[in-house]
Amino acid sequence: MKRIENIPLRRIIAGWFLVLVFTGPGFTGIPAAADPLPERIVLNLTQTPHLSQAVTWRSEEKGEIPAAQIVPVSYLLEAKSHAVTVKADTCRVQTGEQQDVFHHSVVFEPLIPDTEYAYRVGDSPDWSEWSRFETASDRKDPFRLVFFGDVQKQVAALGSQLFRTAVMAVPDAAFWLFAGDMINNGPDDREWAEFFEAVSWMPKTFPLVPVPGNHEYPDPRFIPENERVITPLWRPHFTLPDNGPPGLEETVYSFSYQGVCFVVLNGNEQMDVQAEWLETVLSRNTDDWTIVAIHQTVYPIFTRRHDTTFQEILVPIFDRYAVDLVLQGHDHGYARTLSLKNHQPVTGTEKGTVYIISNSGPKFYPVSDRYDHLMARTGSKEMLFHTIDVDETTLRFTAFDLMRQPVDEVVIHKNIP
Ligand SMILES: [Fe+2]
Numbered sequence: 001m002k003r004i005e006n007i008p009l010r011r012i013i014a015g016w017f018l019v020l021v022f023t024g025p026g027f028t029g030i031p032a033a034a035d036p037l038p039e040r041i042v043l044n045l046t047q048t049p050h051l052s053q054a055v056t057w058r059s060e061e062k063g064e065i066p067a068a069q070i071v072p073v074s075y076l077l078e079a080k081s082h083a084v085t086v087k088a089d090t091c092r093v094q095t096g097e098q099q100d101v102f103h104h105s106v107v108f109e110p111l112i113p114d115t116e117y118a119y120r121v122g123d124s125p126d127w128s129e130w131s132r133f134e135t136a137s138d139r140k141d142p143f144r145l146v147f148f149g150d151v152q153k154q155v156a157a158l159g160s161q162l163f164r165t166a167v168m169a170v171p172d173a174a175f176w177l178f179a180g181d182m183i184n185n186g187p188d189d190r191e192w193a194e195f196f197e198a199v200s201w202m203p204k205t206f207p208l209v210p211v212p213g214n215h216e217y218p219d220p221r222f223i224p225e226n227e228r229v230i231t232p233l234w235r236p237h238f239t240l241p242d243n244g245p246p247g248l249e250e251t252v253y254s255f256s257y258q259g260v261c262f263v264v265l266n267g268n269e270q271m272d273v274q275a276e277w278l279e280t281v282l283s284r285n286t287d288d289w290t291i292v293a294i295h296q297t298v299y300p301i302f303t304r305r306h307d308t309t310f311q312e313i314l315v316p317i318f319d320r321y322a323v324d325l326v327l328q329g330h331d332h333g334y335a336r337t338l339s340l341k342n343h344q345p346v347t348g349t350e351k352g353t354v355y356i357i358s359n360s361g362p363k364f365y366p367v368s369d370r371y372d373h374l375m376a377r378t379g380s381k382e383m384l385f386h387t388i389d390v391d392e393t394t395l396r397f398t399a400f401d402l403m404r405q406p407v408d409e410v411v412i413h414k415n416i417p
């Protein structure tokens with residue numbers, strides 16, 4: 001929703017005049033003027049979240065000088081003299097039958113670590129309201145994030161409820177990570193509109209870390225599996241670290257956040273290329289913790305899913321580099337494995353990997369018992385969100401239901417030498 005207080009009075013008066021003219025007996029069918037205010041404003045983390053911050057938005061009009069302004073929150077009331085203006089990069093996007101829209105992005109840098117900033121976006125004088133974010137620190141300070149599985153269906157009607165519950169439960173989240181299938185039909189701009197309606201102002205303050213799911217690709221019933229490419233609406237909506245393998249830009253990426261190495265994989269294509277890249281990233285990793293996010297499941301729990309591709313390709317690498325946590329979606333149920341290595345629960349003090357499958361929407365699949373010998377807990381028919389609290393010695397993963405009740409938890413301990 002747009003904030004009417006940002007609309008100049010002359011525009012409000014003109015708007016009412018147009019309503020009166022176009023709904024009156026003399027209505028000629030001339031389309032209303034495009035809304036000049038920015039919409040779908042979303043923060044994303046960069047490769048260096050202690051030094052920079054990405055913001056993306058879109059507008060119906062191209063505008064003259066799309067830009068973003070930033071000021072330390074402590075100077076917000078003197079923003080007129082202290083704000084820095086950064087010109088945006090803009091791309092034109094065709095959204096189905098509708099007219100073209102314009103997506104804009106800015107990366108604010110260099111920023112000061114562990115500092116709260118206010119920013120706004122638009123095309124002067126049509127600015128958004130001011131929003132705020134906080135840069136990561138440059139130390140291994142404790143932090144928490146929120147993790148969601150597939151939302152996919154009834155995103156505005158019910159996904160919104162989970163988002164509101166999460167923001168009230170975790171007002172200090174560093175960012176929100178989505179494990180893919182955020183919507184049901186990635187090429188459909190109306191579904192992206194629904195997603196942004198559901199998340200409302202939240203991605204203006206909590207940067208999104210999106211993982212591409214299969215539903216961010218075209219439906220394989222209409223386009224053959226090997227010809228599918230991610231929806232052309234993905235990259236314009238987000239500004240993500242561009243450090244993945246060539247050809248998989250902004251769908252495969254990594255970043256370091258206060259002592260945790262995060263790796264986002266794209267389970268939809270070129271897994272061999274990604275395995276090689278992952279090996280390189282993890283071999284250079286100096287963080288205390290490693291969390292990998294991929295939409296598709298390594299040990300599937302959906303009764304009709306038997307694919308072992310991800311086990312074969314990824315588990316040897318996860319084992320070799322002692323990945324702590326793997327976050328997944330796709331199976332529309334909940335699962336948390338025991339700590340695993342070489343497809344078996346570890347014993348004693350041996351280091352293993354915990355695999356999570358989450359579901360955050362109202363679409364549910366039956367859960368199989370095929371991997372019950374690896375599971376600590378499975379569940380179905382729950383819309384869940386999760387907190388991940390990290391400090392130097394422990395990683396606490398908690399699952400919450402729509403009633404904000406904790407329904408599962410695991411604490412992973414790190415024995416730092
Ligand atoms: Fe899904």
Ligand SMILES: [Fe+2]
Pocket residue numbers: 181213214215295329330331
């Ligand atoms: Fe999926």
